[in-house]
Structure formats: structure tokens, C-alpha cells
Amino acid sequence: MLTEERHQIILKILRNKGIVKINELVKLTNTSESTIRRDLTYLERIHEVKRIHGGAALIKGRLNEPSYKEKQVQNIDEKSKIAKYASNLVEDGDCIYLDAGTTTFEMIKYIDKENIVVVTNGLKHIDALVEKDINAYILGGKVKGRTKAVIGTDALKNLEKFRFDKSFIGTNGIHLEYGFTTPDSEEAILKENAIKLSREAYVLADESKFGEVAFVKISDLNRAVIITNSKIEDYESYLQRTRIKVVTE
Amino acid sequence: MLTEERHQIILKILRNKGIVKINELVKLTNTSESTIRRDLTYLERIHEVKRIHGGAALIKGRLNEPSYKEKQVQNIDEKSKIAKYASNLVEDGDCIYLDAGTTTFEMIKYIDKENIVVVTNGLKHIDALVEKDINAYILGGKVKGRTKAVIGTDALKNLEKFRFDKSFIGTNGIHLEYGFTTPDSEEAILKENAIKLSREAYVLADESKFGEVAFVKISDLNRAVIITNSKIEDYESYLQRTRIKVVTE
DNA sequence: TAAAATTTCTTCCAAAATCAATCAAAAGCT
DNA sequence: AGCTTTTGATTGATTTTGGAAGAAATTTTA
Numbered sequence: 001m002l003t004e005e006r007h008q009i010i011l012k013i014l015r016n017k018g019i020v021k022i023n024e025l026v027k028l029t030n031t032s033e034s035t036i037r038r039d040l041t042y043l044e045r046i047h048e049v050k051r052i053h054g055g056a057a058l059i060k061g062r063l064n065e066p067s068y069k070e071k072q073v074q075n076i077d078e079k080s081k082i083a084k085y086a087s088n089l090v091e092d093g094d095c096i097y098l099d100a101g102t103t104t105f106e107m108i109k110y111i112d113k114e115n116i117v118v119v120t121n122g123l124k125h126i127d128a129l130v131e132k133d134i135n136a137y138i139l140g141g142k143v144k145g146r147t148k149a150v151i152g153t154d155a156l157k158n159l160e161k162f163r164f165d166k167s168f169i170g171t172n173g174i175h176l177e178y179g180f181t182t183p184d185s186e187e188a189i190l191k192e193n194a195i196k197l198s199r200e201a202y203v204l205a206d207e208s209k210f211g212e213v214a215f216v217k218i219s220d221l222n223r224a225v226i227i228t229n230s231k232i233e234d235y236e237s238y239l240q241r242t243r244i245k246v247v248t249e
Numbered sequence: 250m251l252t253e254e255r256h257q258i259i260l261k262i263l264r265n266k267g268i269v270k271i272n273e274l275v276k277l278t279n280t281s282e283s284t285i286r287r288d289l290t291y292l293e294r295i296h297e298v299k300r301i302h303g304g305a306a307l308i309k310g311r312l313n314e315p316s317y318k319e320k321q322v323q324n325i326d327e328k329s330k331i332a333k334y335a336s337n338l339v340e341d342g343d344c345i346y347l348d349a350g351t352t353t354f355e356m357i358k359y360i361d362k363e364n365i366v367v368v369t370n371g372l373k374h375i376d377a378l379v380e381k382d383i384n385a386y387i388l389g390g391k392v393k394g395r396t397k398a399v400i401g402t403d404a405l406k407n408l409e410k411f412r413f414d415k416s417f418i419g420t421n422g423i424h425l426e427y428g429f430t431t432p433d434s435e436e437a438i439l440k441e442n443a444i445k446l447s448r449e450a451y452v453l454a455d456e457s458k459f460g461e462v463a464f465v466k467i468s469d470l471n472r473a474v475i476i477t478n479s480k481i482e483d484y485e486s487y488l489q490r491t492r493i494k495v496v497t498e
Numbered sequence: 499t500a501a502a503a504t505t506t507c508t509t510c511c512a513a514a515a516t517c518a519a520t521c522a523a524a525a526g527c528t
Numbered sequence: 529a530g531c532t533t534t535t536g537a538t539t540g541a542t543t544t545t546g547g548a549a550g551a552a553a554t555t556t557t558a
Contacts, residue, residue: 140389
């Protein structure tokens with residue numbers, strides 16, 4: 001059986017059933033497990049299927065909002081600790097900005113102050129905030145499909161009307177030289193401005209973000225306090241440039 | 250049975266029944282209790298379900314949305330028909346405004362034009378729009394807890410930047426003398442302006458709204474076309490003041 | 499109301515299944 | 529034949545699974 005032929009079969013079955021086990025494919029195509037594994041690795045690399053333990057599944061573009069949910073799984077315990085600590089920084093009467101993103105989202109369930117106002121560009125965040133009866137403001141603007149975050153110049157303009165006591169920002173990279181970075185330039189500029197508009201800015205990031213550099217710079221390290229979960233390698237070097245809070249429990 | 254498969258089953262059952270016992274899931278998936286427990290802890294972690302003693306329940310605020318859902322039940326067929334008709338008014342390339350509310354929400358699933366831009370103050374609407382890959386803009390501003398609608402002066406300011414080909418508005422009362430009315434003044438002013446900013450404005454209302462008067466006036470009848478589901482008593486009198494489309498099927 | 503009985507929960511462990519990596523044989527090509 | 533690509537088997541590592549023991553929660557009984 002030709003490689004291409006197998007690929008077609010795999011995709012066809014997936015379109016019918018949504019999920020297949022490796023064993024099924026082995027029997028069906030009369031080939032070895034190794035071969036099927038190779039097929040699946042390939043098909044995953046070209047974004048045709050999603051591999052799961054024991055088989056493969058169809059990539060679901062829109063139904064389940066997987067990109068958002070799945071992201072949340074990684075390092076969830078660390079994120080949770082960081083979020084918990086950050087939420088304690090919120091004081092009664094504060095006006096704060098919550099950046100869209102999973103770690104800041106986790107914060108919401110730990111916030112116990114009542115008399116506060118929260119501005120955010122995360123639609124998910126709004127749901128959670130409203131459920132906790134917290135005064136919530138959403139930035140207006142274009143909604144980014146994948147992450148359900150509001151971005152763009154409209155959001156930026158909206159943001160500039162506010163002044164915050166504290167802002168809590170997510171990031172993809174933290175680097176001694178290149179500062180805070182993120183892959184999306186529209187998000188970057190929003191984060192940058194939120195930091196500028198705050199009396200105190202906090203960047204929430206688990207250890208995996210250190211040493212990483214993404215496409216667009218948000219700001220230099222010294223503009224925000226980093227809250228993370230572990231003393232990374234170059235801890236001392238980072239400490240020379242900015243403040244870091246390491247949350248152990 | 251694969252992990253992913255089980256997760257899907259669990260979610261599917263929950264969406265149908267709202268609640269499941271662990272035993273049911275064990276039988277249904279032909280796996281052990283341990284496995285199901287693990288599945289549930291995972292699904293809870295990613296905020297898909299809520300664990301309860303003996304099983305799991307749908308997470309509140311997702312599909313549930315009590316105040317929102319309940320409203321939706323009333324006159325659902327009529328609203329659906331109205332929404333369906335209204336959605337057909339949307340043309341390729343249009344820039345439209347969708348007012349928050351259940352009837353306009355219904356419209357979204359019937360919209361089949363691709364190349365359009367939708368501005369709305371309904372957070373629920375955004376979710377649905379994004380899932381259909383429709384360009385969505387949210388108005389910024391204070392989020393009203395009960396209805397998950399954005400209101401207030403910020404929203405108003407945001408709105409004024411736009412010009413719409415069509416706007417679709419909900420209302421609580423339609424009255425020969427008092428025009429369109431609604432109980433919340435902040436919502437009213439938003440609706441009023443959306444109508445003003447549109448080339449064509451449509452008010453979606455089932456028959457129960459006719460003759461009713463709510464607290465705050467949105468606008469006079471002649472500013473918008475009414476789309477409803479039945480020829481009400483004073484049909485002729487209304488017809489003298491504005492255009493009405495009665496959707497029968 | 500308190501104690502007892504039952505059910506459900508968490509934690510842990512060892513068995514089973516699945517995985518990635520590697521390598522030699524087989525097949526295809528020039 | 530000489531070379532590259534694909535295949536299938538093997539290995540040890542990783543993940544998932546089911547069961548058991550004791551803790552916690554709930555229901556029943558006294």
C-alpha cells in the first residue's frame with residue numbers, strides 16, 4: 001500500500017468517526033504499527049490530524065475552541081500558584097488591568113476583594129468576572145478568533161482612557177537582553193501600554209518563559225515586576241535588572 | 250476506548266443531561282472507575298465540567314446561563330422565524346450592528362454570508378460569531394452582569410465611530426404613541442444611536458411586544474422597520490407610521 | 499443527635515499499553 | 529550493482545490503566 005493511499009484512508013476514517021485507534025489503522029491498512037505511527041506524525045506536522053495517546057483525532061477548528069483549552073493544560077499547577085499570589089496583590093478599591101491569557105484568567109477565581117474595577121481585553125475573563133460580581137470593563141475592538149482576545153487600534157484607544165493601580169500581564173518570552181516579548185504585534189502594543197498606564201505592573205510567567213524570545217518586544221524588564229514559580233538559572237542577573245517574586249507555595 | 254473519546258462522551262452526555270453519575274460513565278465507556286475519575290479531574294481542570302459528589306455537572310455560565318436561557322425559551326419558534334428572516338437581509342460585504350439580546354443572537358446561526366463585519370455589544374454574540382469565523386467587533390465598556398451586554402457611555406462613544414449598512418435591534422415595547430421602549434436607559438441610548446448610525450434599521454420583536462411600553466424610549470416607530478411574526482390587532486395603524494414585515498414561515 | 503453503615507474520594511502502585519528512537523532488511527530508483 | 533527511501537521489528541522509556549487501602553463525605557440506623 002502506498003504512503004499517499006494510507007494517508008487518504010486515515011483522513012477518510014477520521015472524517016467519519018472523528019477518532020481512530022492505531023490498531024484499527026494497522027489492521028485496515030495491513031501495515032505495521034511503525035508505519036502508521038510515521039503516517040500520523042507526518043499528518044500532524046502538516047496540521048491535518050491531532051495525535052492523541054493511542055491514536056489520532058480530527059483537528060477541530062471551531063467547535064471546541066481547543067487552542068484555548070489545551071494551552072491551559074500546560075504547567076497548570078505552576079500557573080495556578082503564580083495566579084494565586086498575584087491575586088493577593090489586588091487591594092480593596094483598586095482599579096486593575098487584566099491582560100488576556102491563561103495565567104491571568106486563573107487569577108480571577110482567587111480574587112476576593114469586592115470593591116474593585118477590572119478592565120480586560122479577554123472575553124473569557126469577562127465571563128468569569130461577571131460570575132464573581134466584579135465590576136468588569138471590556139476593551140472594545142476587533143476580536144481575535146483563536147484566543148478570544150480583543151486587539152487592534154480600537155482596543156488601544158479604549159485602553160488609553162484608563163489609569164490603573166495595577167496591571168497583570170502575560171508574556172511569551174523573558175530575556176535579559178530583549179526584555180518581554182510576544183508573537184503578536186497587536187497584542188504586544190496593548191500590553192506595552194497597559195504597563196505604561198499602571199502605577200505597578202506585574203508580568204506573570206512560569207519558568208518555561210525565561211530565556212525565550214518571541215517576535216515582538218513588549219517592554220524592558222525593569223518596567224514590570226516578574227512573578228514566577230522557580231528560581232531560574234540566571235536569577236541573579238535578572239535581579240539586577242528588575243524585581244522578581246518567586247512563588248514557592 | 251481512547252482518552253479523548255471518553256472525554257467527548259462525557260461532555261456530550263453532560264450537555265444533554267446536565268449531570269452524570271460516575272457509575273453511568275463507567276458502564277457507558279466500559280472502563281474502570283479510576284479512569285473516569287481521572288477524566289473528570291482533568292475536565293474540571295480545564296474548566297469544562299464541575300465535579301460533584303458522585304459524578305459531574307455542567308459548568309455554570311457556559312451553556313446554562315440561567316437568566317439568559319430561560320428567556321430564550323419563551324416564544325422560541327417565533328423568535329427563530331424572525332431571526333431567520335432578518336439574517337437573510339444581511340448581504341455580502343455588509344457592515345452590521347447586532348444589538349445584544351436573544352432574538353438577535355438567534356440570527357447568528359442563520360447568517361451565511363462570509364465577507365461581512367459585525368459590531369455588537371453582546372458578549373454572547375461574540376462567541377457565536379467567532380465560531381462561525383465572522384469578523385467580530387465588540388464595543389468597549391462596562392459589562393452588565395445579568396445580560397452580559399456592554400453598556401454605558403464608553404460603549405456609546407465606541408459605537409459612534411462606526412457607520413452601519415444595517416442594524417438589528419431588540420426592544421421590550423412597541424407602542425403607537427410611545428414608539429420603541431426598553432427598561433434600561435443605558436441600553437436605550439445605545440439602541441437609539443445604533444439606529445441613527447445605520448442606513449437601514451430593523452427592530453426584531455415578537456407579537457407580545459406590541460402595545461407594551463417600557464421605561465425608556467429608544468426612538469419613534471418610523472426610524473426602523475419592524476420584523477415580527479404575526480399581524481397584530483392594530484396592524485393597519487402601525488402600518489401608517491412605519492414599515493412592518495410579518496414573517497409567517 | 500450520635501453512631502454505624504454505606505458510598506464516594508483520593509492516593510498510591512504495579513501491570514499493561516503505547517510511545518519515540520534505532521537499525522537492519524526490503525523495496526524502489528538510477 | 530550502488531544508492532536512497534520505506535518498512536517492520538526491537539528496545540527501553542513514558543503514559544495510561546485498574547485495583548486496593550485508607551480517608552472523607554453522605555446516608556441510614558438507632
